[in-house]
Amino acid sequence: MNLLDLSFKRTSYEAKVLSSIWYECALGAAVLTYPKLHGSLDKPAEYYAQLRQRASSRLEAELEFCQEHNTWKMLLQLLHSLNCETIESFAMETHALSREEFRFLVLPYLETALEPARRRAAEGDTAGAEEMMDACRRHRFFPQLIHDVMTTDADTLRDHLIALLQLWDAEFMEREREITAAVLKRDAEEKEAWLRTLSPEEAVLRATGVEYAPEPGVQQVLLIPHIIYRPFTVEASLPQTKVFYYPVSDTSLPGLRDPYEPPSRLVQIYKALGDEKRLRALKLIAGKDRTLKELTDALGLGKTTVHHHLAVLRAAGLIRVKGGSYAWNPQSLHHHERELNEFLTGSHDQ
Known part of the structure; x- marks a missing residue:
């Protein structure tokens, strides 16, 4: 038709x-x-x-x-x-x-x-x-x-x-x-x-x-x-x-949490970036959208392992699922530096 x-x-x-x-x-x-x-x-x-x-x-x-x-x-x-x-x-x-x-x-x-x-x-x-x-x-x-x-x-x-x-x-x-x-x-x-x-x-x-x-x-x-x-x-x-x-x-609840406990979003994004295999996967996806099979072949890892790494990257907002592929989300890094600075220089009670 x-x-x-x-x-x-x-x-x-x-x-x-x-x-x-x-x-x-x-x-x-x-x-x-x-x-x-x-x-x-x-x-x-x-x-x-x-x-x-x-x-x-x-x-x-x-x-x-x-x-x-x-x-x-x-x-x-x-x-x-x-x-x-x-x-x-x-x-x-x-x-x-x-x-x-x-x-x-x-x-x-x-x-x-x-x-x-x-x-x-x-x-x-x-x-x-x-x-x-x-x-x-x-x-x-x-x-x-x-x-x-x-x-x-x-x-x-x-x-x-x-x-x-x-x-x-x-x-x-x-x-x-x-x-x-x-x-x-x-x-x-x-x-x-x-x-x-x-x-x-x-x-x-x-x-x-x-x-x-x-x-x-x-x-x-x-x-x-x-x-x-x-x-x-x-x-x-x-x-x-x-x-x-x-x-x-x-961060909107000052005084109601331990000031030395980092915001979960900050932990999530640095955890996602703090792994060699995930950084390699992210570099591949940043170049162009990739399918799971393409990433598995390029990284030389098992499908289950790659899927786990991709789940961590998705949870941190670094990548998105776009159709049947994974796409880079460049906006995801816009605020992490400021958030890290706010956490490190915020009020200290101890």
Whole structure:
């Protein structure tokens, strides 16, 4: 078949950093109401158990409702839509929404083609809700979330989300608000500096650990730093937007780590460069894109050994998989010298 391709294919996306303590509050509610994850987070499981024990009876009631219905996801969607600076403005704008518009904003965004069904569901159409639930039936909790939005009184749900944010802020965030905001701001500024010199794909990879390639319909990637969910990156979708709530870097947490412990990213890149075979492989790839077979033949090593070396180089961001070949990423070395200097000349406590 002969094909004349006149289509436009998106080659990149815009990346933007957005920092707010309100996202931290919503993610905090997500973490606290998902105990299966507690043993895998930066802080020990006991920390989250103690945090839950500190909750007032009012907040505990809201957390139980959140745990049953995954309303933290609804809260995140509202925060993105309303973009409020204060809890007072969030409460006011949330109350000002019609029941239909409120339901539309808290129903999960699935894809552009399903936005009409989302709108119909928000207006009370059960067929629209069923279309959404059928489309995401393999998702861990979206079908139940859609059902809950449809069957729970909108005003009850609205009051719950406002109370959850207000009580979390008052009981857990108030004493740490300034420190938390400063850490999030410091990390956001670091990522904004990356975006001035790196490609969006490289900045997203370094911030999140996710190699996110451009995809149809996605024009923007939002990078939102968090502390509470470290070391996990949480991925979400909004219209024409991919969202990554990513863990702040070690360097954004002064005083909370050993100053003599090097940042993991710095260790990764020097470990990758500190091996003769990996440097030879990198030199070959820097000359032109190479397949695994080409590298195996050129290096005179076994396939498994070469694959291991390539995995180390990929983890450090030095190379990328491009089609069926490995390609050099020259931007990967832009910041390592500065990061090494910052580590060596930073504050010393001993």
